[in-house]
Amino acid sequence: MWKENTDELKKEMLIKEVSKCVSEVTGAPLDAVEVLITEIPKANWGKGGIPASKW
Structure with missing residues (x-):
């Protein structure tokens, strides 16, 4: 899950x-x-040479 767009209610429901x-x-x-929910900041993830923050 991206840390930037997860709220407590969504985590509770999940x-x-x-x-x-x-x-x-x-x-x-x-x-x-x-x-266990692992929240990853978009700045710490990338795919195909592109940071997730740019997707």
Whole structure:
């Protein structure tokens, strides 16, 4: 996820829905599912020689 355009509500919803999906597919208890969100500043990413901040 880009750090520049992520708000707390979106992260909360993502954690909830990913956890629910993983639990349903794997059969693991919901409280055993852990979700880690890694936010990367666009200045620290690039593709094809172009910084993400220029996409």
